[in-house]
Amino acid sequence: MNVINIFFPTENLRNYYVKKVFNLKEMMQDENFQYLSIPGIKSIKFKSKYKKTSGYWVKIELNDESAGKLIKNKIYDIIPHFWIEQHVFFPMKLIPQREMEELWIQKYNLINEGTDSDAWKNFLKEGKNHFKEGRIDIAKAVFMCIYKNNPFFLKKYKRYYVFEDLAYAYEEKGELYKKYSMFESSS
Structure with a gap:
């Protein structure tokens, strides 16, 4: 199982990119995402904090099937890399x-x-x-x-x-x- 955590600075940006990645016409409420059937997706959850970083986070659990891999590639193609979990800037030591x-x-x-x-x-x-x-x-x-x-x-x-x-x-x-x-x- 693959899990991708994505940071967004605002709710509007989160909604825009989620609609774009999943080809939704309108944004679903958080509780409705669990009932939405999207091939390749096990679950989608919204969070307000992840690893001490506040924001509009989306946790996406992908299936191991080919549809999950297609969604993962689409996420990496559409969403700026600096908002994807491992690239989100959160300094632990002082830099310039x-x-x-x-x-x-x-x-x-x-x-x-x-x-x-x-x-x-x-x-x-x-x-x-x-x-x-x-x-x-x-x-x-x-x-x-x-x-x-x-x-x-x-x-x-x-x-x-x-x-x-x-x-x-x-x-x-x-x-x-x-x-x-x-x-x-x-x-």
Whole structure:
């Protein structure tokens, strides 16, 4: 049995690609997918999180028959590779800021999404997850990327508190120079 987990930054993108891959005229609700008979497919499930990454995930279980292999090839042909499970960018260690920003912008489709899109909300959740897991420098990179590309997103609902949380975390680690440099770069 083959299982493919696919990330999408928004519900609209997930629905678009699922309809395209399975040639559906309209989107089915999650609970209706289990009753839908598609050759080569054992099951299709929607998830909101997979391996600590929030988003609009689709878990597809394929049969081992030839129809399953055709669907798998179609998935790899239609869906961008950077949204397929093993290629989804989720840094566990710090790499250059510019490189991370480019990969996040690609992952969340931020160039094409509006400033109030679910993609930004999922991106913020990723930053909070890095912060919670102790990857403070990566969390800072997420928050700075959001600040640089969509500052009003942080202003809305007073989400800018994340910078205060970062400052306290750096102070707790004894890295006051990072605390102050963070405020200089966000001014």
